[in-house]
Amino acid sequence: xxxxxxxxxRSELVGFxxxxxxxxxxxxLSLDIFRLNLVAKYLxxxxxxxxxxxxxxxxxxxxxxxxxFFGLGGYCxxxxxxxEASSVENTKIQSTPGIPDFMDWNQLTQLPxxxxxxxxxxxxxxxxxxxxxxxxxxxxxAMFKRRVGGVYFAxxxxxxxxxxxxxxxxxxxxxxxxxxxxxxxxxxxxxxxTDHAKFILYFVEVVLLFGCILAAQFIRLTKLGRILVAxxxxxxxxxxxxxxxxxxxxxxxxxxxxxxxxxxxLFTLEVGFMSPSFxxxxxxxxxxxxxxxxxxxxxxxxxxxxxxxxxxxxxLSESFPQLWLFGLGALFIAVVLAxxxxxxxxxxxHVQPRIDRLLAARKKPSFAMPGNSVAxxxxxx
Amino acid sequence: xxxxxxxxxxxxxxxxxxxxxxxxxxxNNLSFYVEENEIRVIIGxxxxxxxxxxxxxxxxxxxxxxxxxxxxxxxxxxKENQIVQAGVGRKFQTPSVFEDLTVFENxxxxxxxxxxxxxxxTFQRDEAVKERVEExxxxxxxxxxxxxxxxxxxxxxxxxxxxxxxxxxxPDLLMLDEPVAGMSVSERAKTAELxxxxxxxxxVLVIEHDMKFVEDIAHRVTVLHQGQILSExxxxxxxxxxxxxxxxxxx
Numbered sequence: 067x068x069x070x071x072x073x074x075x076r077s078e079l080v081g082f083x084x085x086x087x088x089x090x091x092x093x094x095l096s097l098d099i100f101r102l103n104l105v106a107k108y109l110x111x112x113x114x115x116x117x118x119x120x121x122x123x124x125x126x127x128x129x130x131x132x133x134x135f136f137g138l139g140g141y142c143x144x145x146x147x148x149x150e151a152s153s154v155e156n157t158k159i160q161s162t163p164g165i166p167d168f169m170d171w172n173q174l175t176q177l178p179x180x181x182x183x184x185x186x187x188x189x190x191x192x193x194x195x196x197x198x199x200x201x202x203x204x205x206x207x208a209m210f211k212r213r214v215g216g217v218y219f220a221x222x223x224x225x226x227x228x229x230x231x232x233x234x235x236x237x238x239x240x241x242x243x244x245x246x247x248x249x250x251x252x253x254x255x256x257x258x259x260t261d262h263a264k265f266i267l268y269f270v271e272v273v274l275l276f277g278c279i280l281a282a283q284f285i286r287l288t289k290l291g292r293i294l295v296a297x298x299x300x301x302x303x304x305x306x307x308x309x310x311x312x313x314x315x316x317x318x319x320x321x322x323x324x325x326x327x328x329x330x331x332l333f334t335l336e337v338g339f340m341s342p343s344f345x346x347x348x349x350x351x352x353x354x355x356x357x358x359x360x361x362x363x364x365x366x367x368x369x370x371x372x373x374x375x376x377x378x379x380x381x382l383s384e385s386f387p388q389l390w391l392f393g394l395g396a397l398f399i400a401v402v403l404a405x406x407x408x409x410x411x412x413x414x415x416h417v418q419p420r421i422d423r424l425l426a427a428r429k430k431p432s433f434a435m436p437g438n439s440v441a442x443x444x445x446x447x
Numbered sequence: 448x449x450x451x452x453x454x455x456x457x458x459x460x461x462x463x464x465x466x467x468x469x470x471x472x473x474x475n476n477l478s479f480y481v482e483e484n485e486i487r488v489i490i491g492x493x494x495x496x497x498x499x500x501x502x503x504x505x506x507x508x509x510x511x512x513x514x515x516x517x518x519x520x521x522x523x524x525x526k527e528n529q530i531v532q533a534g535v536g537r538k539f540q541t542p543s544v545f546e547d548l549t550v551f552e553n554x555x556x557x558x559x560x561x562x563x564x565x566x567x568x569t570f571q572r573d574e575a576v577k578e579r580v581e582e583x584x585x586x587x588x589x590x591x592x593x594x595x596x597x598x599x600x601x602x603x604x605x606x607x608x609x610x611x612x613x614x615x616x617x618p619d620l621l622m623l624d625e626p627v628a629g630m631s632v633s634e635r636a637k638t639a640e641l642x643x644x645x646x647x648x649x650x651v652l653v654i655e656h657d658m659k660f661v662e663d664i665a666h667r668v669t670v671l672h673q674g675q676i677l678s679e680x681x682x683x684x685x686x687x688x689x690x691x692x693x694x695x696x697x698x
Binding site for chain 2: 285288289290292293295296298299300302303304305306307308309310311313314316317
């Protein structure tokens with residue numbers, strides 16, 4: 067994949083560079099490690115939001131269950147870290163040494179079969195990608211082949227999020243229950259709790275985030291991206307142009323799931339635990355709000371939307387914890403009513419034209435970009 | 448003019464086709480045959496089942512019983528996209544184009560290559576695609592609007608664009624549902640000219656109410672009434688049929 071003028075147009079390139087400058091330079095230099103780790107935590111949700119841009123913004127498939135895939139990725143990583151933290155020396159006071167502590171508390175005497183592959187780091191990395199991909203493929207195939215879509219699909223994904231939460235909480239001996247999987251220490255022998263490790267992990271995450279941005283941009287620019295847009299408005303016309311609409315929907319849903327899972331795995335690393343409170347209905351809906359605030363057609367907007375909402379959440383819930391949910395609800399209503407294209411839409415309609423006019427006035431008079439130039443990297447419709 | 452009387456010589460053979468919606472038979476034991484390079488127009492009063500017949504052929508509606516043979520393939524068993532790939536193209540009554548995409552992109556999506564998920568991920572906009580898109584855009588009078596978003600087009604231009612999207616598919620059987628409805632007089636004349644040009648080398652099945660237009664293009668006319676064939680033959684023959692005059696043309 068070559069980043070050339072065809073891959074990004076002028077304003078997308080500016081958007082890309084601005085985001086890179088912000089995440090690679092400005093934030094690490096200006097924030098202490100505690101705040102930087104907080105940003106890292108927020109950014110794990112940006113992976114989900116980017117996935118939703120492809121799946122919801124482009125494909126028109128609203129999933130209210132992205133927490134499921136975030137959680138699957140996060141739990142895969144947490145299982146590996148937990149096994150590493152549960153070595154025989156570390157757990158010798160348990161009645162069965164060598165298994166995770168919560169299993170011992172729940173009278174399990176041996177490691178369940180589905181935990182065993184997570185002794186291996188390469189298998190864990192594969193599982194982080196493949197488990198959510200497979201799961202989303204099954205859900206997608208079951209729904210889209212039967213032409214279940216729209217609101218029905220959204221409700222079903224929400225139900226799946228609820229089911230998975232209940233399952234995790236109920237099967238405490240296998241999953242750690244409502245506490246989740248905690249007390250994670252090392253990744254392949256490397257202590258992830260130190261400030262230095264958090265600093266490194268932040269950069270690893272930002273690199274991966276840009277990887278996902280490029281992947282999403284690639285999808286957007288292929289014919290598949292245009293078919294997603296086409297499908298969103300005229301599903302029948304796509305079908306009668308010779309395409310299997312279900313397969314394209316499954317692809318978009320799986321891609322969003324894999325992005326979410328990468329975010330979830332990084333969340334476990336950054337925060338040091340994983341629990342069912344990041345899987346259920348409320349976090350899944352919050353993830354959709356990040357995308358809506360950023361602008362559901364904008365890959366860069368998704369990142370800014372995620373950061374902004376999470377900063378607001380932290381600020382508000384530090385001072386008025388009860389008010390946050392109301393604030394979030396109000397924000398969502400405001401975005402839907404007043405700014406259906408979110409931050410990216412505001413940028414595109416109000417800021418970019420002014421910049422273009424300024425540039426046009428300063429340089430050659432003919433330099434002004436046409437109306438469909440893209441704002442802050444926000445893709446034009 | 449007519450060659451052969453064996454069913455296999457027909458491009459499309461619809462036999463004993465029936466579809467029932469909750470007991471109401473929208474199409475009832477319908478049989479008709481379309482030959483290679485034939486232009487067949489289906490006329491009939493509202494609710495006669497004309498659009499349903501097209502829906503059945505292209506797979507949008509599943510038949511209750513009966514068979515639709517297209518070049519020996521049984522279409523009732525295929526999915527919509529497989530029917531398209533077998534060579535049947537369908538234009539809808541209301542223009543259905545992709546308004547958030549440009550004219551070029553609309554046409555490109557219909558280009559018959561890279562129709563699988565991974566095919567479309569690796570699809571390249573090469574010279575063959577560009578040439579074909581430009582060629583078709585020329586035919587549908589949109590050569591200079593290639594970069595226009597389809598939502599900026601007029602109603603008539605959207606109809607042409609959809610016809611263009613079908614042309615790129617290059618189907619052996621082209622099905623058009625009221626192609627000139629809602630068009631201005633000048634657009635109508637241009638559309639007739641367009642249709643006359645594109646119907647070469649393929650069979651066409653048209654639903655139309657505009658009798659002048661039907662007379663201009665039809666080789667044969669099928670009159671539907673309450674899901675059954677009322678009359679079939681040349682326009683002259685159909686016009687003189689007293690049953691047709693009574694239920695349809697007399698109004």
